[in-house]
Amino acid sequence: xxxxxxxxxxxxxxxxxxxxxxxxxxxxxxxxxxxxxxxxxxxxxxxxxxxxxxxxxxxxxxxxxxxxxxxxxxxxxxxxxxxxxxxxxxxxxxxxxxxxxxxxxxxxxxxxxxxxxxxxxxxxxxxxxxxxxxxxxxxxxxxxxxxxxxxxxxxxxxxxxxxxxxxxxxxxxxxxxxxxxxx
DNA sequence: TGGAAGATCGGCT
DNA sequence: GCCGATCTTCCAA
Numbered sequence: 001x002x003x004x005x006x007x008x009x010x011x012x013x014x015x016x017x018x019x020x021x022x023x024x025x026x027x028x029x030x031x032x033x034x035x036x037x038x039x040x041x042x043x044x045x046x047x048x049x050x051x052x053x054x055x056x057x058x059x060x061x062x063x064x065x066x067x068x069x070x071x072x073x074x075x076x077x078x079x080x081x082x083x084x085x086x087x088x089x090x091x092x093x094x095x096x097x098x099x100x101x102x103x104x105x106x107x108x109x110x111x112x113x114x115x116x117x118x119x120x121x122x123x124x125x126x127x128x129x130x131x132x133x134x135x136x137x138x139x140x141x142x143x144x145x146x147x148x149x150x151x152x153x154x155x156x157x158x159x160x161x162x163x164x165x166x167x168x169x170x171x172x173x174x175x176x177x178x179x180x181x182x183x
Numbered sequence: 184t185g186g187a188a189g190a191t192c193g194g195c196t
Numbered sequence: 197g198c199c200g201a202t203c204t205t206c207c208a209a
Contacts, residue, residue, distance in 0.1 A: 055201080105191050
């Protein structure tokens with residue numbers, strides 16, 4: 001688990017992520033190979049892959065495997081530790097009591113992540129930077145959320161008991177995926 | 184070239 | 197708990 005920040009004005013701690021294993025993972029955008037959209041994931045680790053979900057929401061992945069493997073981690077939720085007014089300002093109308101970075105779409109909007117960040121280097125000159133989180137944090141794992149393929153793989157990881165974890169809000173029901181049995 | 188699916192969310196009932 | 201918004205991507209013809 002890592003800490004994430006944007007331009008030092010906002011500091012947030014990632015509390016929920018999902019792993020996508022590239023061409024070995026039917027649920028990954030990289031499953032079909034280096035398409036124009038997914039080619040970022042086939043590059044070097046430490047870069048950001050941003051895509052548009054349902055034509056409405058941006059979602060952010062961090063490329064984490066060697067070049068060519070297309071392994072990536074989807075950022076699903078974070079807890080704001082510094083700069084919450086900035087995050088709230090990016091999400092007008094959000095419920096004040098609710099965690100502002102719960103859910104991949106909300107996380108991107110709150111941190112100001114968009115297509116401009118697609119392919120950016122989060123380890124070096126990029127607008128974002130990531131740091132290792134302290135050891136000893138209780139981590140849970142379970143099935144990934146909102147996908148219709150490879151749903152049995154426990155590749156979702158979250159801080160146990162963390163309020164900002166988004167979890168399965170409404171599993172896709174079009175195809176009758178009734179797998180959800182999370183915490 | 185057309186159609187369908189989709190790693191979502193907020194609002195309404 | 198259910199529904200609509202909205203558009204990119206990919207597959208099939």
